[in-house]
Amino acid sequence: MKKILFLSLVLFALSAPAEVFKAKFGLSKLIIDGDSSVHKWKVETKVIGGFLDVDATALKKPGTVSSKGSVIVPVRQLKSGKKRMDEVMHAAMNEPKHKLIKFTISTLEVKSVKDGVSSCTGGGTIQINGITKPLTMEVKITQTGDKLTVEGHTPLKMTSFGIKPPSPKLPTGNIVTKDEVKISFSWVTVK
Numbered sequence: 119m120k121k122i123l124f125l126s127l128v129l130f131a132l133s134a135p136a137e138v139f140k141a142k143f144g145l146s147k148l149i150i151d152g153d154s155s156v157h158k159w160k161v162e163t164k165v166i167g168g169f170l171d172v173d174a175t176a177l178k179k180p181g182t183v184s185s186k187g188s189v190i191v192p193v194r195q196l197k198s199g200k201k202r203m204d205e206v207m208h209a210a211m212n213e214p215k216h217k218l219i220k221f222t223i224s225t226l227e228v229k230s231v232k233d234g235v236s237s238c239t240g241g242g243t244i245q246i247n248g249i250t251k252p253l254t255m256e257v258k259i260t261q262t263g264d265k266l267t268v269e270g271h272t273p274l275k276m277t278s279f280g281i282k283p284p285s286p287k288l289p290t291g292n293i294v295t296k297d298e299v300k301i302s303f304s305w306v307t308v309k
Contacts, residue, residue, distance in 0.1 A: 136184065139170045139266045139307035148191055148303040155294040161207060165195040170223065170268070170307050174261055177236045180228050187223035189305060202286075210276075210284045212247050220245040221253065235260050240270070246279040264309040271302040 146166040152159050170187035177183060193213040198204055225241035241254040257270035275297045276283050283295035 136171050136173050137309050139172065139174075139309050141167045141169065141189075142265070142306045142308045143167070145306035146304060148196075148301065148305075150196065150299050150301050152299040153296045156288075159198065159203070159295075161196045161198045161204075163191060163195040163197065166191055166303070166305055168221075168305075168307075170266065172226065172266075174266065174309075177228055177238075177259055177261065177266075178231055180230060183226045183228055183238075185223060185226040189221040189223070191219040193217055193219060206284045206286050210281055212281075216246070216248045218245075240268075244274075246274075247281055249279045251278060266307045266309075268305045268307070269303065271300060273298055273300050275299075 143166075144164055147162060147164050148166055149160060149162040166189060168187060168189040170185065172183060172185040172187070193208060193211050194217065196204070196207065196211075198207070221242060221244045223240055223242045225239075227239045228236050229239060230237045236259045238257050238259055239254060240257045241252070243250050244253040245251075253272065255270050255272040257268050260267045260269075276295075276299065277297050283297050285292045285294055287293075
């Protein structure tokens with residue numbers, strides 16, 4: 119019995135404690151950049167929720183880091199600064215039925231660390247318009263005190279998530295929106 123207790127204590131001491139970092143509203147930012155037959159466009163939000171459960175000390179050296187987390191973005195909070203464009207975008211994303219964009223984090227691998235910034239490959243799934251797809255992307259994680267900032271970008275196609283690129287009518291003809299968009303983010307979390 120003493121051996122089992124001793125081994126349990128050793129294993130507990132060796133296992134790194136995971137810490138929960140929760141999204142800090144107002145400091146984070148997500149931008150979606152796209153293009154159309156008329157002009158380039160951009161929508162953005164500072165409303166990004168979620169959490170990251172990770173051992174922050176493990177981010178300081180290369181290797182696989184035990185992690186899990188969830189990033190949540192309300193579709194209604196994506197804004198272009200133009201009311202009509204927002205209405206068209208929210209309708210195209212089926213916002214009344216699928217109110218959230220969700221990214222679930224399941225893997226994190228630190229590739230390198232330089233000047234306190236961890237270059238990582240993160241993996242998981244992304245759900246948009248009720249459709250879930252696997253997603254892997256390169257991210258940079260910076261730790262400042264009790265704060266982790268995760269930054270990255272990835273291209274996506276609207277049609278991969280059942281979204282028909284909007285084609286609103288103008289007096290001079292229809293606007294043709296390109297399928298591929300680029301999502302960029304700076305997600306700030308605090309322990």
